[in-house]
Amino acid sequence: MALVSSLSLAACGSDNNNTTASGGSNGSAATSAINCGKAGSLIAAGSTAQTAAMDVWKTSFAAACSGSTINYQGGGSGAGIQQFNQGKIQFAGSDSALKPAEVDASKAVCTGGQGIDLPMVGGxxxxxxxxxxxxxxxxxxxxxxxxxxxxxxxxxxxxxxxxxxxxxxxxxxxxxxxxxxxxxxxxxxxxxxxxxxxxxxxxxxxxxxxxxxxxxxxxxxxxxxxxxxxxxxxxxxxxxxxxxxxxxxxxxxxxxxxxxxxxxxxxxxxIAKAQAAGTGSDLALKLDYATKDEGSYPLVLITYEIVCDKGNKAETLDTLKSFLTYTASDAGQKAVGEKGYVPLPKAVTDKVNGVIATLA
CATH class of the missing domain: 3.40.190.10 (Periplasmic binding protein-like II)
Structure with missing residues (x-):
């Protein structure tokens, strides 16, 4: 599990600036930088399972990055995917990966690309x-x-x-x-x-x-x-x-x-034993609900942030990448781990950050 020290964010004074979160409850120190990039506003919706996580992330990100806001509304995974495929929001939260028909529908709003699944919240x-x-x-x-x-x-x-x-x-x-x-x-x-x-x-x-x-x-x-x-x-x-x-x-x-x-x-x-189910930049995971391993709780979920791999809105792309990079960071995962969520394995978040860097 990617576990780091508690989050402490200072406000960014201007665009294209970095804010550093650091600290250490166990005597060691860890550092994670937030690249605020251009100030912008994101609108998102979907999974209510991740609402408490989003509350933590959007508050910390807005405090760190002056002029940036994240507006996340619940409504359920189905509603979030529907709004994403209608081009109404910049990303959707869903507790299940996109189905083939939903991927096909996303191509209408992801110009030259399609919707992909980025695992972000374990629970x-x-x-x-x-x-x-x-x-x-x-x-x-x-x-x-x-x-x-x-x-x-x-x-x-x-x-x-x-x-x-x-x-x-x-x-x-x-x-x-x-x-x-x-x-x-x-x-x-x-x-x-x-x-x-x-x-x-x-x-x-x-x-x-x-x-x-x-x-x-x-x-x-x-x-x-x-x-x-x-x-x-x-x-x-x-x-x-x-x-x-x-x-x-x-x-x-x-x-x-x-x-x-x-x-x-x-x-x-x-969650640590989940198998890859997506291909290319889609990072959907397959969970073993029938596990009989000692100490493995079977009723688990992964909430995905659904974004376009290509065709994201130019005016919000920089903010989108900055925010998602923070949520997938050690500091971001640790912050929601303290709220009852399950920090994702670093092997997963490393892949997520690799894909975020390529979003266009």
Whole structure:
């Protein structure tokens, strides 16, 4: 993991200037420079999973680079990709890589090029729950898939009880919550169900919720709020939202020697083993949702920043490259790691920075 000291940014006095972030909580020092370049404003949208990360990055970047602003709106991965392919925003955030049809559509706005995926935010999806008296819930792929498809409807169902011997599971109806918006988080969850559900999940993995039953809410913030308010409920959100809302997260029985907790360290173990799926300047990754490795949490995600490899708007290109170079830096990754995200392996961020340098 690319871990460095805490971020400290001083304001840039003018365009084409560098600001340095340095410090060291463990006694060592690390330095990462932000090249502010030309002052400019970027508009972006998409994944709500990375909203907290964007809040950190855009604040730090604006403070460092006088006259530059980053406006990031959530709305979900699907909405972000749609706006990007309509030419309304400079980049989109998506918790799943572009599909072939989306790449084809991007060629209309990326003159002479196409949309590409740059992995930027590592995270995990917590199965968050609100059940009185149950503090250490364990679930597995088949059981969680059946819960979210209304095949298992009571908390004291034998399948849940078998995974939680000794737990005082209530004889209560399970209230599930899923995303109402098209979400990459939903796609990653359903990919996990497809890979590790033992056939219990019969729907295609995708951004739109397809299963039976349950109630919906908009965005990660929306489903988090519902679980916090509604007893005997369960949903899925990124670790940052689970932590912010003080929600309990289930451990996952993957088939390893013991259930795996929803921690950044355990997610990092899985992300570090991701395989390349993209070609050329597209850096999409393939995750192993069915991992049984010790200490590897299977419900992980990568949020990509989607940009044009060629055909970016000339007036914002310099700011775009400067901002993304910062977010992929050791300092940028460390800053969001302190907010519940998973810093990407340096082998990944080095490739990302290599591609950013070539954007045109």
């Amino acid at each position: 995990l999806i917590s199965l968050v729950y609100n059940v009185d008296g149950v503090d250490n819930l364990v679930l597995d792929g088949p059981t969680s898939a059946k819960i979210f498809d209304s095949q298992i409807t009571k908390w004291n169902d034998p399948a849940i009880a078998a995974l939680n011997p000794g737990a005082k599971l209530p004889d209560a109806e399970i209230q599930t919550f899923h995303r109402s918006d098209d979400a990459g988080t939903t796609e990653n969850l359903t990919k996990y169900f497809a890979a590790a559900g033992g056939g219990a999940w019969t729907y295609p993995a995708g951004k739109a919720w397809a299963a039976k039953g349950g109630q919906s809410a908009n965005g990660s913030a929306g489903v988090s709020a519902q679980v916090k308010q509604v007893k005997n409920s369960i949903s899925y959100v990124e670790l940052a939202y689970a932590q912010t809302n003080s929600l309990k997260s289930a451990d996952i029985n993957t088939g390893a020697s013991k259930p795996v907790a929803a921690t950044a360290e355990n997610a990092a173990s899985t």
